[in-house]
Amino acid sequence: MFANTPKPPYYAVIFSSLKELDDLGYDKMAKKMVELVENQDGFLGYESLRDKNGFGITVSYWRDEESINKWKKNLEHLEAQQKGKELWYKKYKIRIAKVERKYGFERE
């Protein structure tokens, strides 16, 4: 669901992916990565969806580029990234973007 992020500026990592339909250990690793990322310095939250064809969008939010780079180099995350290429993902795109402004709406 919705990530509660602070006032901009901060960073978004937009991860679009097409996953194999077989699990191949993915769900277990995904749960581990969620637990791990939530304790990363600078991690602000995430929003994530995947459809039945395996296409997914995960947007994670970060305080700054440094915290994104540290997470990318985390040893357990590196192992997950490697398996992602070997086993789980047919294709992915990662876009790193600086959130400049945000607005919203909520029905009363």
Added chain:
Amino acid sequence: MFANTPKPPYYAVIFSSLKELDDLGYDKMAKKMVELVENQDGFLGYESLRDKNGFGITVSYWRDEESINKWKKNLEHLEAQQKGKELWYKKYKIRIAKVERKYGFERE
């Protein structure tokens, strides 16, 4: 599915929303908006998903802030935005972000 975007920099509009489960004319309008947006100057593509609970993520990509602002002020789109608040969305967040870098992977 995947948007084919040019080399950064460009802009992303990250639209996270919780929709009512009833249609209330939404699908028809959504189709109209897709047709319309694809002809907007500066529109680069979009990636979109929604789950069965009504939570959705749509990321649209734009050449620059000016093209985002013009789309926001498009008359037919303004009508859709108004109906969005009145009928379709319980809540949404819109984050405007400058894509600074992009990389990806595709299995051979």
